[in-house]
Amino acid sequence: MTAEGFRGAPNEVRTGGYLLRSGSGSDADRDVVSISWGGGIAPEEWYVVPGEGLVRLEFKGGGGATKGYGYGSDAPLDRGRPMSSVHDHPETPQLKLDTIGWTHDKAGPSPTGKVFHHRKFSPCTETTRCMTLTAKSSGKACRADGGCPRYGTGGTATGRTDSTIQNYLARVGPQDRRDTFWHWCTCLAMEHKQLCHRGNSHVKPMLQILDDAGAFRGWVGVEASFYPGTESEHGPRWHDMLGVFRMAD
Template sequence: MKRMFGACWRLLLALTLVFTATAATAPGMAQAVDYPGGKRIYAVSIGGFHPDSTGKQSFARLAMYYFNGNGTVTESFWFWDWGTGYPHANIKPTSAGCVGKACEIHTSGGFQAGAPTKSLNGTYTNNGTEVVITWDGGQTETWNVGKPTAKLSSIGLASSSYGANIGQGYGSNAPHDTFVPLNKVPRHKYLGRQNSITYVVKTGKIETGTKASIMDLTSTAWKQCNGDCLSAGLPVGSPDACTACKPGETRAIRYYLASEGGRKNYYEHHCTCLRQGGSDCYAGGSHVKPQLQVIDDDGVLHGWVGVEASNREAKRGTLSMHWHVDV
């Protein structure tokens, strides 16, 4: 009797172990996975920039990544590609209080209020220094994880399976709807990089490249126009800027940084010599740069990730992605 009881007990134990192992590895069963750098929500700029001769399509994407801690991840994003034209869109804030007239401020078509976002779902693995995301369609991204501060983490794109070759994101555990109003933005120098594809008017060629980039808000020329807009008129900082100005014309740039609330910000600039008829306003091919605020655990703003989608016509203008931070 004891032998029979012992055999039954061993069989029950073996079956329990089998069922436990099966449950732990069953397809679709989500497992606990640490957040990258201990942070759940990331503002991300990602793109693929390729010479047209390669036949690869260049694109830029601005996104929020939500890591769920159970091995799943969701992305909400805006998307632009080089082979499509995106006419500029007007936003609600104007330059009232900054220049002589209340000029329209613009953003890239598809980023204005009410424009739909796209989404992706997937899974991720995290070994502490590297995060691998597999989206439901099978596309993968590998990111290196950094720690700029105790309250802010970073991810930098190492590789992808679908043509993305540059990406940068910053994450924290602040709620996704946390943001800093423009009158509270720290007037710092925000440093970073830009990768781009550009149609060069003078040569008629399409060029790709990368360079250091900066958003410098330290100048006293920056003024609070109204509750939703900052603006400055600044001299050019590079010999390559505003080369379309005629001899004798002042080479200066008008900048706008606007908000309609939330993490979305609208960054726009143009050469003042291109305004027609003495108007304070400009409706031409300005540089329009959708941006998302980089926010740490305490709700402090440390800069932006963004894209430039100034390609109002297919394969004309500039398409780029960038980041500007003070950490």
């Protein structure tokens, strides 16, 4: 389960140019890369933050966007790390989660200090290309008033409620950097007598971050969870959950 079009070959081609320059004024101590795609789109600009075997790109602005995450290294784009390497990546430093999300017609950042605990995942039994985790939910997820009237927290199925979340990490391209993260409330599948929830769930296509040595360092990704139902009284996009994020060490 991932975003439409993410599993196949690229269906869009863009050409453009870039310019790396020294900063000026308040940015005098930071290099900036400017990327121009043409077509009337304003150039996007990124601060260049060197690291050990890896460069982090900090979004400055432009391109019609307000937020973004990027990394660069000498590792080729057609190289990816297997799930065993992802699982064995050391927990120190931790994979910290930063995200800007859109839900209920509002955009905002996630709480600071969140950590993605990749070592808690277990290999899938059917294939070596994925890992899974059943985790407790927090906040208002997986509740009777959130789509699980019988089996969610506070539901009517006494003794049979389930507030856990099913999480899957999977490779998309065996020879490249495409991974995907899929998660949904267990109770949603229970409501519809399904093994896996076939309806609205969280789909997050991701690209692996690799350093110059080809070692796994995390992900950049987007959430592309469009609500398939009818419009609500709040508007057509009220139930969509969209965002950009990184989980990186």
